[in-house]
Amino acid sequence: MNIAVCVKEVPSGTSHKRLDPATNRLDRSGDSELNPFDLHALEEAVRIREGGADVGEIVAVCMGPPSAQRALQKALALGADRAVLVSDESLAGSDIGGTAHVLAAVVAKQDAELVILGQQAADADCYVMAAAVADHLERPVVTQVAELTVEGAGIRAKRQAEHGYDVIEAPLPAVVSVSDAINTPRLPSIKAIMGAKKKPLETLSAADAGVDSGRVGESGAQSFVRSVVPPAAKSAGVTIEDSGGDSAGQVVEILAGKGLI
Amino acid sequence: MAGILVYVHHDEGELSPQGLGVLAKAASLGGDVTAFLAGSGVDDAWAGSLGGHGAAKVLVADDPALAGGLPQPVVDAIEASAREADAVLFGAGVVSADVAAGLAARIGAGIACETTEIALADGGILATRPALGDTVMVESGFRGTGIVLARANAFPVNESPSGTAPVERVAVDVKPWSQAATPAGREQAEAAGVDITEADILVAVGRGMGGPENVPIVEELAKAIGGEVAATRAVVDAGWVPYSMQVGQTGKTVSPKLYIACGVSGAIQHKVGMANAGTIVAINKDPNAPIHEFADVSVIGDALTIIPKLTDALRNR
Numbered sequence: 001m002n003i004a005v006c007v008k009e010v011p012s013g014t015s016h017k018r019l020d021p022a023t024n025r026l027d028r029s030g031d032s033e034l035n036p037f038d039l040h041a042l043e044e045a046v047r048i049r050e051g052g053a054d055v056g057e058i059v060a061v062c063m064g065p066p067s068a069q070r071a072l073q074k075a076l077a078l079g080a081d082r083a084v085l086v087s088d089e090s091l092a093g094s095d096i097g098g099t100a101h102v103l104a105a106v107v108a109k110q111d112a113e114l115v116i117l118g119q120q121a122a123d124a125d126c127y128v129m130a131a132a133v134a135d136h137l138e139r140p141v142v143t144q145v146a147e148l149t150v151e152g153a154g155i156r157a158k159r160q161a162e163h164g165y166d167v168i169e170a171p172l173p174a175v176v177s178v179s180d181a182i183n184t185p186r187l188p189s190i191k192a193i194m195g196a197k198k199k200p201l202e203t204l205s206a207a208d209a210g211v212d213s214g215r216v217g218e219s220g221a222q223s224f225v226r227s228v229v230p231p232a233a234k235s236a237g238v239t240i241e242d243s244g245g246d247s248a249g250q251v252v253e254i255l256a257g258k259g260l261i
Numbered sequence: 262m263a264g265i266l267v268y269v270h271h272d273e274g275e276l277s278p279q280g281l282g283v284l285a286k287a288a289s290l291g292g293d294v295t296a297f298l299a300g301s302g303v304d305d306a307w308a309g310s311l312g313g314h315g316a317a318k319v320l321v322a323d324d325p326a327l328a329g330g331l332p333q334p335v336v337d338a339i340e341a342s343a344r345e346a347d348a349v350l351f352g353a354g355v356v357s358a359d360v361a362a363g364l365a366a367r368i369g370a371g372i373a374c375e376t377t378e379i380a381l382a383d384g385g386i387l388a389t390r391p392a393l394g395d396t397v398m399v400e401s402g403f404r405g406t407g408i409v410l411a412r413a414n415a416f417p418v419n420e421s422p423s424g425t426a427p428v429e430r431v432a433v434d435v436k437p438w439s440q441a442a443t444p445a446g447r448e449q450a451e452a453a454g455v456d457i458t459e460a461d462i463l464v465a466v467g468r469g470m471g472g473p474e475n476v477p478i479v480e481e482l483a484k485a486i487g488g489e490v491a492a493t494r495a496v497v498d499a500g501w502v503p504y505s506m507q508v509g510q511t512g513k514t515v516s517p518k519l520y521i522a523c524g525v526s527g528a529i530q531h532k533v534g535m536a537n538a539g540t541i542v543a544i545n546k547d548p549n550a551p552i553h554e555f556a557d558v559s560v561i562g563d564a565l566t567i568i569p570k571l572t573d574a575l576r577n578r
Contacts, residue, residue, distance in 0.1 A: 013549045017393040024399075096372050097365055104366075125392070125529050126374040128362030128410070135336060135366035140442035143359055146498040156445065160494065160511050161355040163272050163447075164504055168331065170442035181468075181498030215369065223371025223407065227400045231391055239553070242544075242562025248570035251542060252578065254558055258540055260462070260519045261486060261575065 001150070001172065002056045003045045004112035006103050006133065007038040007075050009068035010123040017123065024225035025093060026123055034071040037118030039078065039185035040178050044148060045116055046079035047183060053150045057081040059110050063091060063102045069201060076196035077188035083199070084110070088206035093218030100129060104136030105210045113172040114155070119144050119179050130177035140170035143177045265290070265386070266320075266346040268297045268339060269311060270357045272330060279352030281314045282416035283379075287350055288315025290381050295320055296426070297342060299335045301328035305428045313422025321428055326435035332359035333439035336367055342431060344368055346406060348386035350379070353413035353510060353533075361410045372408040373401045375529065377415040394551045395532075413510040413533040455489050457506060462488030462519045465508060465535070466496055469524020469545055469564055473501035479523050482568050485575040491515065493531050509534035524564040527552025544568065 011017050011026065012033040020027045042060070049055035060075035060083040062068050072083040086106055094102065107115055115137070120127040127143065134141030146165075147158040154171045159179070188196075206213065214220050238254065240247045255261045265287045269280035287294040296316035298308050303323045311319045322338035335356075343349045343364055351361040358374075365372040373388035380387045382402075388409045389400045457463060464483040466476055476490075483490045490506060497507045508515050509531040520538035525531060527543065527550055535541070536555065543556035544564045553559040560567060 013547075017396070019393070019397060019399070026393075096362075096374075097369060100362075100366050123393075124374075128358055128365070128372060128374060131332065131359040131362035132366040132372075134333075135363040138436075138438045140438065141333065141359065141363075142442060144355055158448075159355070160498060160504070161272075162277070162511050165448040166330075166444060167446040167448070168442055169445040174442070179494070179498055181495040221371065222369065222404045223373055223401050224404070225399055226387060226402045229398050229400070231395060231398050234555070237541075237553075237555075237557045237559055239559045239561065242560050242567055245562070245566045245570035247560045247562060247567060248574040251558060251560060251571055252574045255519065255540075255542070256578075260540060261578070 001054055001114060002110065002112040003048065003058045003114045003116060004107050004110045005038070005041045005045050005058065005060050005075065005080060006107065006115065006117045006129070007041070007060050007062050007071060008035040008121050009033070009062065009064045009071040010035045010121055013122070019228055023093070024228055028065065032067060032071070034074045035118055035121050037120055037122060037180055040180050040182055041116040041118045042075055042078045042080060043183045043185040044178050048150055059084060059112060061103060061106050061110065062086070063099060072201055073196050074188070076199045076201065077193045078185070081199060083201045085201065085203045086206065086209045086211070087203055090206050090213060090217045093221060094216045095221035095223045096126060096128060096132065097222055098216040098220050100132035100136060101215045102206070102209060102211050103129070104133045106204070107133065108137060109210065114150070115175040117175070117177040119177050127177070130175055134175035137175065139173050139175050141175040142168045142170060144179045145176050146179045146181050148176060148178065148182065264292065264346055265294050265348045265350060266297055266342055267294060267316070267350045268357065268360060270352065270354055271298065271300065277352055277354055277357065278418045279354050279411065279413060280357065281352070281418045283350045283352045283411050284311065284314045284316060285419045286379055286416040290379065293317040297339055298322070299327045299338050301325050308428045309425035310422070312424045312426025314419050316426045319426050319428045321430050322433045323430060324433040324435060326440055327433070329444045330356065331442055331444065332356045333363060333442065334435045335360045336363035337435045337439050338431070338433045339364060340367055343406065348407040348409060351408070351410045353411050355511060358410055361408050365408045368406060370406040370408045371403045372410065374410045375412045376409050377412050379409060394554050396554070412529070414514055457489050457491050457508070458513050458515050460489040460515070460517050462486055463491040463508070463515060463517045464488050464521045464523060465491040465493065465525050466502065466523055467493045467525030468495045468499070469526065469547070471524070471565060475565060476501055478565065478568050482521070482523070482572045485572045488519070493525055522552055522556070523568055525552055526550045527555065
């Protein structure tokens with residue numbers, strides 16, 4: 001069994017996130033990183049391999065600008081055997097549907113029975129990519145999985161819904177998205193970081209990837225941003241920088257002042 | 262407009278308040294709204310009751326393949342009706358989101374997530390969402406059919422429904438691969454000792470507390486302040502505390518007078534369950550954690566150090 005892990009490059013948590021007023025697209029000029037939710041997807045792929053399943057290869061798949069190679073280097077350091085980046089000017093401005101089309105097109109070429117995604121992208125906060133990719137691939141999908149086991153020719157997944165937990169089984173090939181509670185991603189060792197540089201990282205154009213040009217980019221996007229406005233004003237909160245627990249008294253004073261204690 | 266279709270999810274016959282809320286919102290926009298129900302052995306009178314929540318008509322997909330509560334057969338069932346609609350709206354929920362996503366891929370439609378406002382303009386639907394840590398409001402439009410997925414608790418349910426709507430049954434043809442995933446059991450949430458939705462003060466434990474061995478530190482604070490302990494999904498999934506204590510999209514929605522979030526990042530899934538608390542105190546060492554954007558009192562520091570001192574300070578008052 002081969003595993004494909006779909007990953008995304010997102011602005012780093014410390015970057016100031018903003019929309020470019022000229023394009024209404026996310027400003028990606030600041031620091032970027034591998035989407036933190038995708039660390040759990042990579043970790044789960046490695047755990048499946050370490051757990052004794054017969055895993056041939058783990059391939060990390062990404063659509064993004066050329067800078068996304070750095071995110072893929074990290075994916076390689078975390079255990080992917082090779083990486084594929086689809087990077088093309090024509091893909092900029094793609095909407096969720098366009099992105100799902102591209103990921104599905106690339107994954108379809110990877111001979112991967114199991115496709116794993118993180119539950120959401122940290123920049124867009126949407127959690128729909130796995131089900132969209134699965135529909136394109138015509139494969140079963142289980143999203144927001146908190147426990148995953150590969151059993152023979154299928155998977156068994158436990159996920160939380162509004163009423164508690166569901167256990168769902170599906171034959172391979174299948175697509176899953178994993179919750180950020182499924183595992184604790186390890187930090188890559190120096191050796192793994194160095195080793196990642198020797199692993200294959202292939203960059204494909206949209207045409208190489210077999211993408212339908214009518215479905216991607218700004219011209220192919222079926223949704224578009226009409227306006228961006230500030231949210232309703234909310235009174236700013238109080239911020240206290242704590243040092244060694246010295247904020248406790250101040251917090252108690254504030255709560256007492258509000259009549260809460 | 263050819264019309265708005267609203268998918269109303271149900272869990273073994275229990276209608277989702279998220280879907281009902283979106284249905285009520287759609288009805289408030291004017292024009293005829295069609296509701297869509299999928300299941301096996303769907304009762305006409307039950308389906309018709311969606312008229313009380315704003316539906317002018319209810320389409321019912323009734324097939325044994327729709328019994329399991331899984332999303333992919335529903336995509337097959339709703340596809341034809343969706344292709345005729347100008348917009349298809351979905352309430353928040355794990356299965357609803359999967360149906361919306363699969364449908365968007367199937368019919369090549371645009372999809373808007375985390376929607377908190379829906380409007381009509383220029384003959385089409387507009388969806389507005391808070392984005393980038395809820396620092397901006399982004400309004401999206403669609404070129405063709407728009408698929409809109411609501412944020413949890415964004416739209417209230419009509420609490421005094423009356424009337425019924427005509428019910429029409431649609432043909433269902435569920436693809437074999439859509440039925441490949443099958444339900445293999447369910448773990449019901451165990452009966453809670455305490456109903457956290459009734460508490461005036463909640464002290465929430467998040468993954469920033471490090472591990473289950475540190476939950477008692479939060480319990481001590483809850484005791485000292487006269488509150489109950491709540492939790493994020495991450496720590497419930499990790500088994501630190503039971504599901505009945507979970508606040509958020511797939512947990513409880515709470516509005517206590519005081520909510521003290523300990524090591525909680527404030528991800529959207531949690532925020533939608535507690536943003537209406539009277540006063541929110543956040544203790545988190547990560548200054549970039551989203552919770553610091555909407556807390557009334559943000560303490561930037563190590564929760565493991567601060568909380569025992571806060572407990573002592575409360576006890577010594």
